[in-house]
Amino acid sequence: MxxxxxxxxxxxxxxxxxxxxxxxxxxxxxxxxxxxxxxxxxxxxxxxxxxxxxxxxxxxxxxxxxxxxxxxxxxxxxxxxxxxxxxxxxxxxxxxxxxxxxxxxxxxxxxxxxxxxxxxxxxxxxxxxxxxxxxxxxxxxxxxxxxxxxxxxxxxxxxxxxxxxxxxxxxxxxxxxxxxxxxxxxxxxxxxxxxxxxxxxxxxxxxxxxxxxxxxxxxxxxxxxxxxxxxxxxxxxxxxxxxxxxxxxxxxxxxxxxxxxxxxxxxxxxxxxxxxxxxxxxxxxxxxxxxxxxxxxxxxxxxxxxxxxxxxxxxxxxxxxxxLLKLSHEHSQIEMESDHTTIDRLTMMISEFSSKYYLPELSSNSSGKEILEIMKSVFEIDKLFHDVENTLSSLFQRQEQLEGKQLNSLLQILTIYTVISGIYGMNLMIDDLKGNIDWSKFISFSLFEWLAVFVTATGILLSLAMGFFFAKRWLQDKKNKKRKMF
Incomplete structure (x- = not known):
């Protein structure tokens, strides 16, 4: 007793x-x-x-x-x-x-x-x-x-x-x-x-x-x-x-x-x-x-x-x-201007959850369906899911804006390099780079010719660095996304 x-x-x-x-x-x-x-x-x-x-x-x-x-x-x-x-x-x-x-x-x-x-x-x-x-x-x-x-x-x-x-x-x-x-x-x-x-x-x-x-x-x-x-x-x-x-x-x-x-x-x-x-x-x-x-x-x-x-x-x-609470919390912790990788990962996590885990029906049993609806109502699942869907929409919009700004900045830089290196490189230096290069000629280069050398060299280095950066970011994002979910 x-x-x-x-x-x-x-x-x-x-x-x-x-x-x-x-x-x-x-x-x-x-x-x-x-x-x-x-x-x-x-x-x-x-x-x-x-x-x-x-x-x-x-x-x-x-x-x-x-x-x-x-x-x-x-x-x-x-x-x-x-x-x-x-x-x-x-x-x-x-x-x-x-x-x-x-x-x-x-x-x-x-x-x-x-x-x-x-x-x-x-x-x-x-x-x-x-x-x-x-x-x-x-x-x-x-x-x-x-x-x-x-x-x-x-x-x-x-x-x-x-x-x-x-x-x-x-x-x-x-x-x-x-x-x-x-x-x-x-x-x-x-x-x-x-x-x-x-x-x-x-x-x-x-x-x-x-x-x-x-x-x-x-x-x-x-x-x-x-x-x-x-x-x-x-x-x-x-x-x-x-x-x-x-x-x-x-x-x-x-x-x-x-x-x-x-x-x-x-x-x-x-x-x-x-x-x-x-x-x-x-x-x-x-x-x-x-x-x-x-x-x-x-x-x-x-x-x-x-x-x-x-x-x-x-x-x-x-x-x-x-x-759903975890996804909302992670969204609140993002620094939108700098956390590009985190934004990509969170976007993927929300999309993955919406498509593969959050299913509208769990059971074909009538009482199971009805009890499920009470549970979802008490836990406010639909409201939380709606908030996360809005989060996903805002993340897409914000990501498009950030990527647009980045692309515009990148195009401006590449345009400048392309114009300058094209003008100077083709008109001032192209003959000096044919066949066996006579390195002694570089000593007598004018200011504009040295500018062409600088732009060409830095353009090549910039292209290589950008290629390495994007490849590294792609591999890191792929690894981080899987680790964050599983």
Whole structure:
């Protein structure tokens, strides 16, 4: 039985018979560190996730088994190579490396003492040097309440308490105790992993990936909650689940909104109630959840979908948001007058994302389509994509202006050299350069003849230098563009 410091009112509390959670956190990978990271993962008993390998169907999900066939057929054929790359060398896909743990743990806080099991962890290595960490958690106890589950999720998703409102916690894992989830990750789950992460903030940052363009500093939660039938689920219940409103600092039940109109608008925008009153799907900036009272085969299918089809849907939409924010951030860092290579690279990155990764439809399944639209709306994907498209248009226009100015300047210089070298070189020096050159004649050259020599020589050197510069820039741009994306 769970323990908390104060009793809660029973009117909003209900029993949870079975619950699982997944915690997703993004980070940036250092350039040149992806191959060493993959080698490190393989040496640490991570397995590359191959959807064709049926032996992996029951390896990472505790006591559950997902169907790779159902997972594969849920998505459109053009998205499958991105979500399920065929091998670990396919750099344009979301390469997943998973490790089974099955470790019994315990989280303690002033409000909650709760055992849990970490079934497995995933590392996704994605294009644009973005990485994603996923931690799978399940609760062995059956006598849980919604407040227990929500409080646990809110506490565990906080990597480091960074203000006075975050509670002190202690996590017991394999004989060790940690007061921060970040320490649990880096000292147990992913030791030495920080060597591969690009860090933009001070050492004690609360966000281990330290993305300068991502506003949240906590992990995103994917939950499955099976509750006991009999008690109707209200709009307030669904709001609290979406916002992870469990116990407050006094151990009392917490609701983050009081206005019924506000909660109703929230329900309309972020809750998918096709199978109400039995099953609801809901999504917020912090949480994607399935709350159901189904039993038997239907219960099992819903749980497996949260590990499979819907997990990958939210993962891809979450990745879309990260890429779009990253592209917008890089645009804001450009010095338009001087960063020509960066402009070219960013233009290519946006074009590549628009054509190959950002797909309007992910699934032919009707409910999958409808849930996807809610996810995209909550994450503001269409707005971010529209902003990036405008960025691409402005980059093209600005690049044309810069290249036009450069071309005009280059043509002026070449015209001057061509006219001067043509006049002087052909009329004053051409006879002296025939056959065996008599170098003694150069001593008696006039000022105009020496000017012709200078213009001709510098013109040749300028042409060679320009050819070398453009060849070097082309090779460097080609190399930088590939490195920046993959």
């Amino acid at each position: 769970n323990e908390h410091t104060a009793s809660v009112e029973d009117n909003n509390e209900f029993n949870i018979q079975h619950s699982t959670q997944q915690f997703i956190s993004p980070f940036l990978l250092k350039e040149g560190k992806i191959k060493p990271l993959i080698e490190r993962l393989l040496n640490k008993d991570f397995t590359f996730f191959d959807i064709e390998d049926e032996s992996l169907e029951d390896m990472f999900y505790g006591n559950e088994k997902i169907s790779h066939e159902a997972l594969e057929t849920f998505f459109m054929p053009n998205i499958e190579p991105i979500l399920f790359p065929s091998d670990m060398e396919t750099i344009k896909g979301l390469r997943r490396f998973s490790k089974k743990l099955d470790k019994a743990c315990r989280l303690s806080s002033p409000q909650l003492k709760m055992p849990f099991v970490i079934d497995s962890i995933d590392i996704f290595i994605c294009p644009y040097h973005i990485g994603l960490l996923n931690i799978r958690v399940r609760f062995p106890e059956k006598d849980l309440t919604n407040n227990d589950v929500l409080t646990f999720a809110d506490l565990f998703r906080t990597l480091i308490p960074y203000n006075g409102y975050d509670e002190t916690i202690e996590i017991d894992y394999d004989g060790h105790s940690y007061n921060q989830v970040k320490k649990l990750i880096f000292e147990e789950l992913l030791d030495s992993f920080s060597d591969y992460i690009l860090n933009h903030t001070p050492k004690n940052s609360s966000y281990f990936g330290s993305l300068p363009f991502f506003k949240d500093e906590r992990m995103f939660v994917v939950s499955y909650m099976n509750h006991r039938a009999g008690r109707p689920i209200t709009e307030t219940d669904l709001y609290r689940i979406a916002e992870l409103n469990g116990y407050d600092s006094d151990g009392s039940e917490y609701v983050g909104a009081l206005s019924p109109d506000y909660i109703h608008r929230f329900y309309q925008e972020k809750v998918y109630d096709r199978w109400a009153d039995n099953t609801y799907y809901l999504i917020s900036d912090a949480h994607f959840a399935c709350i159901t009272n189904e039993k038997g085969a239907v219960k099992q299918r819903l749980l497996c979908e949260m590990y499979g089809e819907y997990f990958y849907t939210v993962l891809l939409v979450f990745y879309y948001k990260l890429v």
